[in-house]
Amino acid sequence: MQLYSTLSRRLEELLTDTVRMYVCGPTVYDLIHIGNARPFIVFDALRRYLESQGKKVIHVQNITDVDDKIINRAREEGVPPSQVAARYTEEYFRDLEGLGVNPPTHSPKATEYVPKMVEFIEKLVEKGHAYVVEGDVYFSVATFPEYGKLSGKVLEELEAGARIAVDEKKRDPLDFALWKAGRPGEPKWPSPWGEGRPGWHTECVVMAMDILGVPLDIHAGGNDLIFPHHENEIAQAEAATGEEFARIWLHNGMLTVRGEKMAKSLGNFSYARDVVAEYGTEAVRYFYLSRAYRKPLDFSEAALREAKRAVEGVYGFLWEAEALPEEGEIPEAFSLELSSLEEKFHARLSDDFDTAGAIGALQEIVGAAHRLRQAGGGPTGLRAAAALLRRLAQPLGLFQTAPPQAKGLAEELIQLLVELRAALRRERNFALADHIRTRLAELGVELRDGPEGTIWLLRGRNQKAG
């Protein structure tokens, strides 16, 4: 398995049997939008794929539950910040479930790590990498010569940029806060520098090192976090330990809307749960996984509708094939074709987790199976194709839904209508026969007439989340 690392700017082999992976999680001040969901979906799929390949993955994804935005939201609502954080933490897990994302192995909260963050900051102060000013603690970028190695930025040019707000407490405009002195009405914790709260960037480092140890095998997040967030993480972590912080840095591309990044501040966003409710979990996953994770991806209704149709097409094959009896042999040539497609699927994923190429291979399985049937191939071959497709797609969280079943009376009534329609067709009463077909379709029962008679499938309703 090779993955493109932002740090080395090339493909890196993932060597270890146990993969310790850290993914930047949400700040819980509001519901996540569909763009926020991209890393959650993609890196969860990566995790599951690695697991399916026999690796053990420890997936840590933090929850930032102390932050300016949470405090602001709490102020607006007139409730304590902890209440805002608790509420949106719960909603975050609910959204993950709706997106078909497995919960991470560990979901540490920043507020549970404050004492360890204090310890960590003390170490940086002792080593001369951080300094204290009026209860604030800042990291001194000048003491870390490799600063900029992740983002490719050069210190002098950054300083020349001068877009950074001038804070006269800092020795250098690029220095960043490790600890912020407490202000009235804000959450605070005790520290050697007085009461306060941890600054940005520190929680990820402390939680990752505490749970996973260094170096991490994988550190992942959106590419908008490369600078300054991940750059600052590297600076702190490596200044404190003197060791490499993470081997492979993965960054997903942004979700855009008409070419512009989806962002709360731009107002061009949709809540993840609303999109899931409209198009279904699998259409959303298919939409994301149909595009290389590092590239930008444009969100639109048309794109989601297309994904949904593509998913329905695959299920149309799966559900029909699985209803067939075991009968006949799998033709040798077909068996070979399936093997080669399976190989292609793995080859694509092994090359920087090319889910789009891998999905192409899955679609080719469907096409190959249809051609087999057209050529009069036995049901066993079709069932084998369906089984392979399901097995391969499992780590991607796609195509695992069982055919919806009509139970008991409903099943018998559908069967009765199908028989009734067959009789009407024999009598050439097509008007009434077609009426039955149309009405059943409206109820989600799709009829497929074939040489051996009519089969029916239940459609649609199960493809929504929940």
Added chain:
RNA sequence: GGCGGCGUAGCCAAGUGGCAAGGCGAGGGACUGCAAAUCCCUUAUUCCCCGGUUCGAAUCCGGGCGCCGCCUCCA
């Protein structure tokens, strides 16, 4: 301005040195009572443009053009 990335058919999108995956859509044909589903054919002699390297380039190199992200909180 600096750093990073992108530009492949009507649309979406893989592929990154050896005949251009896949999906959606469109047109024609087969099947059907008509449809749906499915199959076959057609929809990129060509991969933003211009040069170069090579027996051979969408893929490598040089130079343009266009778009986006980061440089401030941001998945």
